[in-house]
């Protein structure tokens with residue numbers, strides 16, 4: 001069955017109904033002008049983030065992370081495109097002052113350098129957003145601020161000035177302040193950039209907890225070990241988003257090569273049970289699973305089938321044949337319960353990038369080795385089906 005093909009260039013995200021989306025960015029472009037002329041910092045960003053997701057955004061310095069966050073918070077505005085936050089288009093027909101008011105009531109923002117007012121206690125700092133946004137009754141505000149300080153574990157320090165607590169505690173207080181108006185969305189730009197490892201980890205624990213309670217958390221970070229604790233990881237390179245399936249499937253690739261694959265990849269959709277690769281067919285593509293589950297199937301002499309593995313989104317197949325040359329070693333089909341969406345890279349493109357990416361080639365090679373070993377183990381149980389293969393490839 002021939003797959004349905006979508007556009008050649010794949011967008012990093014999938015369409016989603018606005019009801020479950022907290023952030024929806026469409027075709028967002030940001031250009032800055034300076035004496036040298038105009039330059040584009042964000043190039044056609046399409047991004048959907050669901051309610052309750054904890055998302056990390058990583059990318060090299062200058063890749064556009066802060067600019068991207070500023071499009072979400074309304075601190076700056078896009079040159080082109082549309083940004084919808086929690087169902088509201090925050091730019092079309094909205095004045096600067098309306099946006100500022102909206103921000104105060106709907107967003108919690110956390111910065112690298114806490115930005116607490118030094119002359120106010122932690123409790124007074126945590127009360128400020130409620131005063132600005134005029135939310136909660138005047139008499140309720142101290143109790144609410146205290147509740148937020150308790151949430152971040154700072155109740156004992158409520159009456160201290162910021163400089164009398166540690167930097168980690170200052171950042172926790174800044175988060176308590178960001179939560180004061182109970183915003184559904186928390187946006188943090190390198191919130192741990194100025195903290196020691198232990199304090200950084202405490203901040204991430206807190207973000208995890210907030211996401212569990214239903215808040216949406218979007219965090220820019222430089223630190224891969226912190227980024228990996230988010231439930232979803234987005235990479236930005238030169239103002240463009242890398243396809244998340246590619247980043248997940250081939251995490252060892254340089255961002256430059258991930259971006260190259262993002263532009264080259266084709267999307268294919270297979271209905272449940274459809275054959276994706278038939279054994280003995282020549283393999284022309286490297287496949288990454290974007291959605292659904294695939295089954296890798298071998299048949300013995302009596303045509304009885306064995307499902308030798310099931311692969312999930314973020315896993316790949318076809319690499320053995322491409323790297324070793326030749327025909328398919330097994331049948332691969334879409335799982336029975338749902339359609340499968342794959343991303344494919346043509347053989348020449350895959351090989352070219354592998355040739356200049358030794359770390360990835362090595363990692364993929366190890367996976368090939370493991371898969372061959374797993375197959376051999378199954379082979380010896382199912383009657384020597386792979387004996388031929390072993391001989392042919394002398395491995």
Ligand code: ADP
Pocket residue numbers: 032033034041059060061062063064065066067068
């Ligand atoms: P990151 O946060 O990933 O380090 P930024 O989003 O801050 O990157 O910046 C991306 C690029 O946009 C950089 O080249 C930066 O110099 C440029 N840039 C950011 N803000 C402005 C601005 N207000 N005016 C002109 N150029 C800017």
Ligand code: MG
Pocket residue numbers: 065066067
């Ligand atoms: Mg930045």
